[in-house]
Amino acid sequence: MPSTVPASVFPEPITQPLAKSDSGSGFSCEHETLNRFFRESARQHQEKDISRTWVLRRSSSDDPALPPVLGFYTLSLTTLRRETLPSNIGKRLPNYPVPAIIIARLARDSRARGKGYGETLLDDAHLRALAINAQSGALCVIVDAKDASARDFYKKFGYEPLLSETDAPEWPLRMYLPMKDIRAAYTENT
Secondary structure (H helix, E strand, O other): OOOOOOHHHOOOOOOEEOOHHHHHOOOOOOOHHHHHHHHHHHHHHHHOOOOEEEEEEOOOOOOOOOOOEEEEEEEEEEEEOHHHOOHHHHOOOOOOOEEEEEEEEEEEOHHHOOOOHHHHHHHHHHHHHHHHHHHHOOOEEEEEEOOHHHHHHHHOOOOEEOHHHHHOOOOOEEEEEEHHHHHHHHHHOO
């Protein structure tokens, strides 16, 4: 099987680019650092080409009591040293940093808790990562789990800690999921 799959095979992402008005939407999750980033920095980072923030907005079919912004995630590019990956992956890589995509932040509003919006956001981020991978290549997607709850959330989707991170302070915990596993999850369902 080729390393890339035509984008037309995958469903379209459902999020929208961050808008000026989103920072004043009243978004609020359990982590004040994420709230502050969304209110104060997301737009600036986007304007400076540091990252892209994607927003899941309440639709007409959602409960009108839910907040206007149900959640968001931010994507950026990074590199990994092969030593941070398990030897069965790292030994086949070149001896210089390899490209990866990082979901730098992902959060859903606490008022939307338990409704599956976190999973929806992660699924959407994976679709965008596949599109980026088709254009430029990336070995994996990386996340920074902020606490045990976030770690457990990402583990459900196959994310594992990077090796160098197991000796680091416990939080945030940097985790990865190989792009080939993400691709396989979508091609198996088509």
